[in-house]
Amino acid sequence: MGVGNFVIGVVGKPSAGKSSFLNSATDAVAKVGNYPFTTIKPNHGITYYQIDCPCKKYHKEEFCQPKYGKCVDGARFLPIEMLDVAGLVPGASEGEGLGNQFLDDLRGADVLIHVVDVSGTTDQNGKVTTGYDPINDIDWLHSEIHNWVYNNLKKKWVGIVRRHKALKCNAVETLTNQLCGYGTNAKLVGRFMDKLGLKEPLENWDDETLHKVVEAFLDERFPTIVALNKIDLPESGKNIEKICRKYGEERVVLTSALAECFLRKLDKQKFIKYYEGTEFFDLAEDQVDPSPEEKLKTLDDKTRNRLEKVQDMVLFRYGNTGVVECIRKAVKCLNVIPVFPVKNVNNFSSGRFGTKAVFSDCLLVPGGTTVREFARIIHPELDKYYQYAETIGNIRLGEDDLITYDNNIICIKTSQVIQKKNDDKKKDNNNNNDSNNSKDKNKNNDNE
Numbered sequence: 426m427g428v429g430n431f432v433i434g435v436v437g438k439p440s441a442g443k444s445s446f447l448n449s450a451t452d453a454v455a456k457v458g459n460y461p462f463t464t465i466k467p468n469h470g471i472t473y474y475q476i477d478c479p480c481k482k483y484h485k486e487e488f489c490q491p492k493y494g495k496c497v498d499g500a501r502f503l504p505i506e507m508l509d510v511a512g513l514v515p516g517a518s519e520g521e522g523l524g525n526q527f528l529d530d531l532r533g534a535d536v537l538i539h540v541v542d543v544s545g546t547t548d549q550n551g552k553v554t555t556g557y558d559p560i561n562d563i564d565w566l567h568s569e570i571h572n573w574v575y576n577n578l579k580k581k582w583v584g585i586v587r588r589h590k591a592l593k594c595n596a597v598e599t600l601t602n603q604l605c606g607y608g609t610n611a612k613l614v615g616r617f618m619d620k621l622g623l624k625e626p627l628e629n630w631d632d633e634t635l636h637k638v639v640e641a642f643l644d645e646r647f648p649t650i651v652a653l654n655k656i657d658l659p660e661s662g663k664n665i666e667k668i669c670r671k672y673g674e675e676r677v678v679l680t681s682a683l684a685e686c687f688l689r690k691l692d693k694q695k696f697i698k699y700y701e702g703t704e705f706f707d708l709a710e711d712q713v714d715p716s717p718e719e720k721l722k723t724l725d726d727k728t729r730n731r732l733e734k735v736q737d738m739v740l741f742r743y744g745n746t747g748v749v750e751c752i753r754k755a756v757k758c759l760n761v762i763p764v765f766p767v768k769n770v771n772n773f774s775s776g777r778f779g780t781k782a783v784f785s786d787c788l789l790v791p792g793g794t795t796v797r798e799f800a801r802i803i804h805p806e807l808d809k810y811y812q813y814a815e816t817i818g819n820i821r822l823g824e825d826d827l828i829t830y831d832n833n834i835i836c837i838k839t840s841q842v843i844q845k846k847n848d849d850k851k852k853d854n855n856n857n858n859d860s861n862n863s864k865d866k867n868k869n870n871d872n873e
């Protein structure tokens with residue numbers, strides 16, 4: 426998990442609607458513009474995570490200039506990478522289909538969105554059928570990932586235990602060593618082991634315990650949001666109810682990727698103004714005196730009928746298409762905090778010379794990041810010059826204070842900046858002295 430560089434992996438069986446989901450969530454790129462990722466691989470896209478921008482709270486909307494993403498009336502869109510994890514077939518952990526390539530791709534993801542065809546009109550291989558139970562897909566994906574990790578550990582378990590005893594390691598050290606290949610660190614291992622609260626020493630773990638450890642690891646390392654897709658189909662209703670009853674609503678989102686693609690396409694073509702993540706859109710007839718850039722085109726009858734159907738089957742019934750909600754829930758699973766580094770906590774300036782830009786930067790950092798760690802992230806080369814940090818109201822923050830939503834507008838003061846200020850002051854003084862001197866000189870000249 427990189428700072429400010431989190432990756433959402435999209436997984437699902439063939440024909441579940443993965444590509445449609447990705448297209449619907451990432452087509453905003455052209456509209457939104459730039460992002461901080463220099464190379465985007467073919468199976469990657471950029472999506473946007475919506476948060477409340479502090480510019481609204483502090484009435485600075487007109488000066489808000491995000492370096493990446495955008496801010497619209499106080500809604501901030503932060504760019505996040507999305508990865509299409511293709512090639513999932515039953516038996517992938519045993520090498521079926523693209524096998525380990527699919528599982529290797531998973532390592533690049535911090536959180537997963539599992540797109541499930543909730544209509545039950547495609548079987549586990551994505552072939553058209555009727556009455557298929559989508560619960561199978563949820564369980565099946567989970568067990569593929571579980572088996573992948575479990576089999577890898579089990580194969581080497583005797584050696585792992587031998588080394589563990591010989592080096593007198595604790596369980597967290599040994600597991601960190603074994604799980605680091607999945608993009609895992611000691612902090613994460615410590616967290617899931619704490620939650621698990623195992624009493625038996627590692628050398629006594631039986632298969633059942635090892636399964637429990639793997640399960641706890643996956644919960645922490647690959648939190649998963651289930652997107653129950655194709656809610657617009659009439660067959661979906663009864664399956665939705667059943668799945669929500671079994672898995673709870675916390676990690677389940679109802680989606681229609683197709684409806685979201687359609688709405689965003691109409692928006693792009695200027696037939697509607699679509700308010701992403703809501704049930705609302707404007708038509709040409711709703712507009713009063715629009716500017717030429719905002720003016721919408723009139724819909725033909727066929728498209729209007731289709732739009733009404735989307736309204737009926739998705740927007741009125743479920744409140745929205747679920748795609749934006751899915752991204753929001755996925756990022757929430759990561760337990761990250763948006764932080765706004767500023768040059769000045771009174772005017773929120775970003776320090777770009779000659780502009781009044783505020784809140785230009787925003788970084789997502791993992792929960793538990795301290796002020797000093799954050800300083801290191803934004804000024805790695807200035808770390809040795811760190812002096813102090815302050816937040817709104819010029820309140821000083823301790824180096825070990827955790828970053829929270831209450832102190833996430835931060836100014837880091839470094840002695841180099843202070844040194845520069847002193848240099849500038851000296852320069853000013855010298856200039857003043859020079860001009861005083863020249864004034865004196867002039868005076869002298871006058872006298873002369």
Ligand SMILES: Nc1nc2c(ncn2[C@@H]2O[C@H](COP(=O)(O)OP(=O)(O)OP(=O)(O)O)[C@@H](O)[C@H]2O)c(=O)[nH]1
Pocket residue numbers: 437438439440441442443444445446551654655656657658680681682683684
């Ligand atoms: N009714 C309906 N159909 C959908 C929805 N999302 C996707 N589809 C359709 O489902 C079919 C498969 O969608 P894809 O997005 O290609 O699915 P995929 O999971 O990427 O499939 P593969 O490329 O085979 O892995 C297409 O015909 C889509 O139009 C949806 O929300 N509602």
